Amino acid sequence: xxxxxxxxxxxxxxxxxxxxxxxxxxxxxxxxxxxxxxxxxxxxxxxxxxxxxxxxxxxxxxxxxxxxxxxxxxxxxxxxxxxxxxxxxxxxxxxxxxxxxxxxxxxxxxxxxxxxxxxxxxxxxxxxxxxxxxxxxxxxxxxxxxxxxxxxxxxxxxxxxxxxxxxxxxxxxxxxxxxxxxxxxxxxxxxxxxxxxxxxxxxxxxxxxxxxxxxxxxxxxxxxxxxxxxxxxxxxxxxxxxxxxxxxxxxxxxxxxxxxxxxxxxxxxxxxxxxxxxxxxxxxxxxxxxxxxxxxxxxxxxxxxxxxxxxxxxxxxxxxxxxxxxxxxxxxxxxxxxxxxxxxxxxxxxxxxxxxxxxxxxxxxxxxxxxxxxxxxxxxxxxxxxxxxxxxxxxxxxxxxxx
Numbered sequence: 001x002x003x004x005x006x007x008x009x010x011x012x013x014x015x016x017x018x019x020x021x022x023x024x025x026x027x028x029x030x031x032x033x034x035x036x037x038x039x040x041x042x043x044x045x046x047x048x049x050x051x052x053x054x055x056x057x058x059x060x061x062x063x064x065x066x067x068x069x070x071x072x073x074x075x076x077x078x079x080x081x082x083x084x085x086x087x088x089x090x091x092x093x094x095x096x097x098x099x100x101x102x103x104x105x106x107x108x109x110x111x112x113x114x115x116x117x118x119x120x121x122x123x124x125x126x127x128x129x130x131x132x133x134x135x136x137x138x139x140x141x142x143x144x145x146x147x148x149x150x151x152x153x154x155x156x157x158x159x160x161x162x163x164x165x166x167x168x169x170x171x172x173x174x175x176x177x178x179x180x181x182x183x184x185x186x187x188x189x190x191x192x193x194x195x196x197x198x199x200x201x202x203x204x205x206x207x208x209x210x211x212x213x214x215x216x217x218x219x220x221x222x223x224x225x226x227x228x229x230x231x232x233x234x235x236x237x238x239x240x241x242x243x244x245x246x247x248x249x250x251x252x253x254x255x256x257x258x259x260x261x262x263x264x265x266x267x268x269x270x271x272x273x274x275x276x277x278x279x280x281x282x283x284x285x286x287x288x289x290x291x292x293x294x295x296x297x298x299x300x301x302x303x304x305x306x307x308x309x310x311x312x313x314x315x316x317x318x319x320x321x322x323x324x325x326x327x328x329x330x331x332x333x334x335x336x337x338x339x340x341x342x343x344x345x346x347x348x349x350x351x352x353x354x355x356x357x358x359x360x361x362x363x364x365x366x367x368x369x370x371x372x373x374x375x376x377x378x379x380x381x382x383x384x385x386x387x388x389x390x391x392x393x394x395x396x397x398x399x400x401x402x403x
Contacts, residue, residue, distance in 0.1 A: 007335040009257045009293070010183035011068040017187040020062055020194070023201040026225045029055040031386065032218055034206050035234035036060075037067035039366050039375040041186040043234055044193055044200075045111070046379035052386070054198045055226060056190060057218075059205035059235075063186040066236045069339030071255050071295045072372060073273050073285055074178040075125055076102035076150075079369040080347030081141045088346060093396050095148055097348060100393055102150070104376040105178050111376075115192075118185040119288040123273050125177035128160065128168040130278035135170045138277060142172050151175045164268050166325040168276075177273055179285055182372060209242065211357040230386050234364040237342045247350055247399070248342040248367050252307045253280075254314035255295035256336035257287065265329065266290065282321050283369075292331060294318050298341075307338045314338065342367040349374040351381045351397045362386070363399075 020036075033044045036058025048054045058064075076098060078085070085094035112120035129138050145152050155163070155171040194200045208219040209231070216231040233239050237250055263270055266286055273285035280298035287293055297314050301307050315336035323329060342365075344350070350365040362382050366374035377393060384391035395401075 008068040008337045008339070009335050010070075010181055011064065012335060014181070014184050014187070016061055017184070018062070018191045020058075020190070020200045020202045023057060023204040023220060023222075023224055023226075026227075027055055027199065028227045029053050029199070030229050031055070032057065032216065032226050032228035032231045033234055034218070034231065035236060035239075035364075036062040036186065036190060036200065036202055037065050037234070037236055038063070038070065038182045038186045038372055039236060039364050039378070040232070040234035041189040042111075042372075042375045043232055043364055043379045043382055044198070045189045046383050047386070048193045048196065048198050050383060052383075054193065055228070056193070056198065056200045057204040057206060057220070057226070058202040060202065062190055062200070062202050063183045065238070066339055066341065067182045067186050069255070069337055070182045070372070071283070071285070071293055072180050072182045073125075073275070073283060073370070074105055074108060074180060074373055075174075075273075075370045076105060076176055076373065077125060077127060077174065077370070078347050079343070081137065082144050083137070083140050085346070085348075086144070089396065096392060096396060098145070098148075098150070100377050101370065101373050102176055104373045105176055108180070108372070108376050109178065112180065112185065115185070115188040118188055119179065119181040120185075121179055121288060123177045123179055123271050123285065125174040126155075126164065126171050126272050126274050127174070128171035128274065128276055130168075130276045130281075132169045134277040138170050138172060145172070164272070164274075165328065179273070179287070180372070181288075209357070209361065211361045213358060213360070216360050230360050230362060232362045232364055232382055237340050237367075239363060239365055240342070243354060243363075244356060245354075245399075248344045248365065249300075250340055250342050251298050252301045252310075252338050253295060253298045253341050254311060254318065254336070254338045255293060256315040256318060256333045257294075258292045258331040259334045260290040261292065261329075261331070262290070266292070282318070284322065291334070292322070294322050296321075307340075311336055311338045341371075344368065346401075348401070349378060349397055350399055350401075351378040352385055352394060352399065354399050
């Protein structure tokens with residue numbers, strides 16, 4: 001499955017950071033993690049640090065799928081408003097999801113601290129109304145978050161203009177967000193895991209799965225067998241091919257990154273990510289080397305050749321939107337790309353076993369706009385499931401929610 005088009009910045013900037021071997025023998029392990037992107041890396045790290053014998057396999061080079069195309073905005077804010085989640089699942093469940101995502105950001109910060117140069121930095125998040133008609137929904141969202149203690153500030157048009165230099169009917173400013181280089185983080189975590197004795201293999205594709213009540217047997221395209229007590233399917237958007245039940249819809253998103261800009265040019269954009277209330281939404285954030293990363297203009301295309309053909313035109317549309325907001329900027333597009341992403345009907349992820357396979361095959365589907373935040377939560381949730389411990393998110397993030 002071809003998950004990206006064009007020239008994703010992380011892969012160009014970092015290159016192939018570490019050579020992992022191809023699997024060339026049969027193996028046994030406690031937990032097999034299928035997927036060497038950021039989701040698989042976070043889950044494997046969590047399991048490895050808590051005493052589980054982990055094997056990781058990736059069909060491409062590590063990080064070369066969706067992680068290389070991710071724009072990595074780390075937010076507690078979910079694509080679905082807290083107000084809308086409350087209507088669907090009750091206010092307590094909506095609050096549970098938002099608070100868990102808020103807790104995930106400092107967890108990611110603590111995880112990144114001992115690693116070398118993964119471009120983690122705390123940021124603010126500005127969620128602005130795209131049009132006047134969105135102001136009422138934004139106000140209701142602000143009121144609910146504020147009532148539950150989230151650190152948010154309401155901004156009127158004059159506040160937005162004075163503070164950020166663009167025009168919008170209203171906005172919510174959150175002081176809890178962050179950025180990271182997801183490709184580099186995945187490599188650092190898996191290299192550390194390998195150093196501590198775990199086995200990590202890339203260019204190794206799983207072709208067949210057999211799950212029983214006692215173990216899981218995975219067979220590679222080369223015929224090698226891996227027998228595991230548990231298997232975690234963390235293959236990103238390709239994970240859906242293993243399920244008869246459709247649980248998400250694949251789409252394409254587009255992005256570009258600029259040449260480096262000065263602190264004076266970036267202004268508040270240096271430490272504040274922006275996203276809007278329109279769907280699909282424009283979003284942007286800075287990188288550690290002073291670039292602006294701009295994304296959005298999503299569409300329903302899920303054919304790589306058609307996505308390839310749209311990258312340049314989509315980048316042009318995103319650039320026009322950026323300069324429409326900030327006419328004083330003179331950005332120069334350095335690299336542009338497109339990538340597959342998946343969205344669920346409610347904006348929430350799926351973590352845990354699926355009835356199709358039984359209790360020992362766990363899916364990690366961190367789908368939605370804040371997939372890395374979800375993956376951090378999913379690492380703990382998956383570990384709790386393997387260790388047969390309760391977890392507060394187990395029900396809400398399970399396949400039972402999908403009916």
